[in-house]
Amino acid sequence: MLRAYTAAAVRAAEQPLLDAGQGPALMRLAGHGLALGVVSLLRGRGRRVYGARVMLLIGSGNNGADALFAGAHLASQGARTTALLTSARTRADALAAFTRAGGRVLEVAPGPAGTLGSAGSAGSAGSAGSASTAGTPDTQGTAAFLREAELADVIMDGLLGTGGRGGLREPAAGVVAQLCKIRTRGALAGSGPAVVACDLPSGVDATSGEVYGPVLAADLTVTFGALKTGLVAAPGEQLCGAVSVVELGIAGHLGTPDVLRLEGSDLAAMLPRPESTDQKYTRGVAGIVAGSARYPGAALLSVAAASACGPGMVRYLGDPAVSAALHVRNPEAVCSAESPEDVRVQAWLAGPGVDGDSAQLGRARLAMASGLPTVVDAGALTLVGRAGQPGAAEQSQLVLTPHAGELSTLLARLGTERSRTDVEAAPVEAARQAARLTGATVLLKGPTTVVASPGGPTYTQGDGTPSLATAGSGDTLGGILVALLAMRAGRPPGIGGEPRDNLPATAALAAALHGRLGQDGAGAPLNAGMLAGRIPAVWAGLTR
Numbered sequence: 001m002l003r004a005y006t007a008a009a010v011r012a013a014e015q016p017l018l019d020a021g022q023g024p025a026l027m028r029l030a031g032h033g034l035a036l037g038v039v040s041l042l043r044g045r046g047r048r049v050y051g052a053r054v055m056l057l058i059g060s061g062n063n064g065a066d067a068l069f070a071g072a073h074l075a076s077q078g079a080r081t082t083a084l085l086t087s088a089r090t091r092a093d094a095l096a097a098f099t100r101a102g103g104r105v106l107e108v109a110p111g112p113a114g115t116l117g118s119a120g121s122a123g124s125a126g127s128a129g130s131a132s133t134a135g136t137p138d139t140q141g142t143a144a145f146l147r148e149a150e151l152a153d154v155i156m157d158g159l160l161g162t163g164g165r166g167g168l169r170e171p172a173a174g175v176v177a178q179l180c181k182i183r184t185r186g187a188l189a190g191s192g193p194a195v196v197a198c199d200l201p202s203g204v205d206a207t208s209g210e211v212y213g214p215v216l217a218a219d220l221t222v223t224f225g226a227l228k229t230g231l232v233a234a235p236g237e238q239l240c241g242a243v244s245v246v247e248l249g250i251a252g253h254l255g256t257p258d259v260l261r262l263e264g265s266d267l268a269a270m271l272p273r274p275e276s277t278d279q280k281y282t283r284g285v286a287g288i289v290a291g292s293a294r295y296p297g298a299a300l301l302s303v304a305a306a307s308a309c310g311p312g313m314v315r316y317l318g319d320p321a322v323s324a325a326l327h328v329r330n331p332e333a334v335c336s337a338e339s340p341e342d343v344r345v346q347a348w349l350a351g352p353g354v355d356g357d358s359a360q361l362g363r364a365r366l367a368m369a370s371g372l373p374t375v376v377d378a379g380a381l382t383l384v385g386r387a388g389q390p391g392a393a394e395q396s397q398l399v400l401t402p403h404a405g406e407l408s409t410l411l412a413r414l415g416t417e418r419s420r421t422d423v424e425a426a427p428v429e430a431a432r433q434a435a436r437l438t439g440a441t442v443l444l445k446g447p448t449t450v451v452a453s454p455g456g457p458t459y460t461q462g463d464g465t466p467s468l469a470t471a472g473s474g475d476t477l478g479g480i481l482v483a484l485l486a487m488r489a490g491r492p493p494g495i496g497g498e499p500r501d502n503l504p505a506t507a508a509l510a511a512a513l514h515g516r517l518g519q520d521g522a523g524a525p526l527n528a529g530m531l532a533g534r535i536p537a538v539w540a541g542l543t544r
Contacts (some may be wrong), residue, residue, distance in 0.1 A: 001266050003257035004227040004460075007162035007206035013253035014225060024093065026248050027062065030199075030224045031069025031094075033246030037222040038074060038154055038196050045153075045194065050078030052153045055145065055193070056103075057179075057216075059159035059172065059202070060087035065094035066224070067158025067198045068103075075101035084108055084145040086159065086172040108142045108171045142171070146178050152193040155179060157216050160202035162228060167203045167212030176202065177214045197221040200231060201239050207258075209233030209448075210426050217241070225250045229258045232460045233428045234448035259428070260459050262505075262512050267542045270509050272487040274310070283312030284486035287345030289363040289380075290352040290475070291322045298353025298378070298475045300326060303333050304532035305479030306349070309539070311487050315343055317363050340366040347373040347485035351380025352475040369393050373485040373503060376440070377401045377478045386414050387439030387454075396454075398440035399485075399507050401478060407434055407444055414438070432458065441503040443481075445474060449511040451504050459508035463515025472528030476517075480535070481510035513538065 005013075017026060039049055056071045058064040068091070071081040081103040085095075088107075099105060149155060159172050168176055186192015197218035200206055204215060209230040219241040223231060225248040230236045232243075262270070274283055286306045291299025299322050306314045307330050316326055316335040323335035340348065340363055350364035356379075364380040376384060376398050387395055402410060404423040407430060411418045414437045423430040424446065431444040431452035441453040447466075451459040484506050517534045518526060 001263060002227060002232065002261035003254075004229045004232050004259040004261070005254055006229055006258045009254060009258065010162060010206075010226050010228065010250070013250040013255075014248070016253060017248070017250065027065055027094070028069055029248060030066045030246055032073060033224070033244075034066055034070035034156070034196070034198055034222045035073035037220055037244050038070065038156065039077075041194055041196060041220050042153060047153055049074060052079045053148065053151060054079045054081045054154045054156060055149050055152045056081060056083040056156045057159050057172070057175065057202075058083050058085050058087075058090060059161075060089045061161055061163060062091070063161035063198050064158045065091035066161075067156050068094035068098040070156065070158075070198070071103050072097040072101040075103045080104075082106060082145065082148055084142070084175065086175065106141050106145050108145075108175065142175060145175070146182070149179060149182055149193065154196055155183075155193045155216070156196050156198060157202050157218065158198040161199045162206040164202065164206075168214065172202075173214060176216050179216050180214055183216070194219045195241075197240065199223050200228060201236070204230050204236035204239060206230045208426050208429060209236035211235050211239065215239050220244065222246060224248055226254055229428065232259060232261055232448065232462065233450070234446050235424065237448050237460075237462055258458070260457050260508075261461060262459065262508050264542060267509060267512055270488075270505070271513075271539060271543055272484070273543070278312070280312035281344075283310075284347075284483070284489060285313045285315060285345045286311050286479075286482045286486040287315045287317065287340065287343065287348045287367065288479070288482060289317050289340065289348065289350045289360060289367050290354065290478075291318050292353055292355050292357040292360055293319060293321065294355050295353030296322045296325055297472060300329055301472045301475035301528055301532070302349060302352050302479035302482075303330050305476040305535065306483040307332060307479075308532040308535040309480055309483035309487065310536075311483045314483070315345055317343070318360055319357075339363060340370060345372065345486065346489040347375070347482050349375040349377065349478045349482035351375075351377040352478050354379030368395075368398060371397060373397050373399065373489065373506075375399050375401060375478050375482045375485070377474065378406070381406055381410055382413075384410060384438055384440065386437055395438055395440045397503070398438070399443055399481065399503055400434070400438065400440050401443045401445065401474065401481070402434075403445045403474065404430075407431070407442075410434060411437070428452070428458065428460065441507055443507045443511060445477070449508075449515070451507045451511065453504040456504050459504060459511075461508055461511040461515060463512045463519070465515070465518040467523075467526040468515065468518040468531075470526065470528055473514075473531065476528055476531045477510060477514045479532070480514050481507060484510050484513075513542075516542075 075081040206228040217239045221240040348367035350367040354360045431450040435452040444450040
């Protein structure tokens with residue numbers, strides 16, 4: 001299981017080592033790990049280190065020093081390394097190590113009105129541990145750096161670290177904007193430089209994942225000490241590429257993670273397996289209230305997905321015409337027009353495709369009030385209220401599964417204005433806010449799915465692919481989740497003593513399984529009707 005921490009938590013964990021005078025050693029260790037990441041990336045592209053062109057963007061903080069130490073290591077192996085210093089203050093020992101190894105130094109100075117100018121003379125001398133750029137051997141500056149970047153193998157982003165706030169300022173912002181254009185041109189031509197981010201891409205908030213452009217998207221992010229929340233949260237995660245962690249010996253000081261992420265081995269341990277003493281009622285019965293005359297497909301997709309997960313039974317309650325269609329596709333489903341109060345299940349799914357159908361909304365309301373774990377999606381989200389209001393139903397057993405637009409609407413109904421754009425900009429905080437307001441677990445769908453619960457852990461899962469962004473995909477997720485809730489109910493504890501009826505963990509499991517359905521097919525077109533058929537093979541691959 002991956003564990004991610006806030007920037008403040010990582011800095012606090014580093015402090016005892018810094019107080020003990022280990023700062024320079026940690027910086028060299030970080031630089032060495034960063035250099036190894038660049039070496040691995042070069043080799044993965046069929047390139048040798050010797051003769052490779054590596055360009056370094058250097059800021060004034062520790063991130064810039066880490067990058068300079070990495071550049072020194074690469075230069076010692078024969079790479080042609082060129083650093084652009086975007087500040088007059090650079091850590092002296094790092095700059096000295098870089099130049100001793102043969103690294104070439106350029107500098108940039110702001111022109112009039114904050115525009116980029118040519119290389120300027122050095123600024124005033126820095127504080128202790130910093131060096132002025134006076135006397136640098138090359139004064140061609142920005143223009144020279146950008147010309148060489150067109151031919152580079154790797155660009156290393158060492159501008160902002162975990163202490164950065166907001167986006168880049170000039171002159172660095174202008175340089176990065178130009179590099180983004182160079183990278184785009186290279187991608188269109190099937191070439192161009194790879195980008196390695198030092199700790200995190202500059203402009204990505206280390207704690208929230210919010211993005212403040214311009215940001216140079218990375219192919220690889222080498223982060224130090226521990227994984228940061230912003231690297232596993234949208235939209236920042238989508239700019240990080242692969243992520244590698246360089247251990248600095250701070251694990252014992254980190255405390256409770258801010259965010260968790262299930263990995264393949266966790267999924268294998270959590271997916272339920274039938275036992276020799278099981279029969280269809282003990283295997284888990286999933287109840288589904290979905291579909292309408294206008295949207296019958298939502299019921300078909302959710303029932304197919306739930307059934308493909310292998311519960312003992314799937315019960316569908318709804319319109320007889322929808323039931324007739326279900327019997328053709330999934331004859332094993334038990335369908336009726338009964339009320340949720342009249343049947344026995346271990347978990348409910350309520351809401352997919354329910355649109356103005358008073359009977360189905362009534363069934364959804366009863367399912368949500370049953371006290372059983374209930375997945376609440378689409379039309380049934382209109383039935384969710386603020387926790388603690390007089391007469392409000394207990395909602396702690398609900399798992400809400402909105403997309404960003406639906407969450408914005410829900411929050412507005414609860415008295416909090418947050419636009420869809422705002423939700424997409426900071427989905428972790430938006431999901432946590434919704435969980436606090438409703439008392440329910442919230443699974444916020446998106447490029448990185450967030451699962452938040454009031455007072456409980458937050459999970460983020462980045463297993464999905466863009467091919468899953470299609471109509472009906474959410475109905476499939478709902479079917480998977482209700483099946484897992486039903487099948488895991490009452491089972492013995494799982495990984496780390498985690499109870500099987502743990503709603504956030506099960507929601508994260510469902511999101512991860514659903515995401516992996518889109519990873520197969522080598523880019524072939526995919527629609528939601530194909531997803532249920534992929535579940536058995538993906539499930540088997542995880543548990544094999």
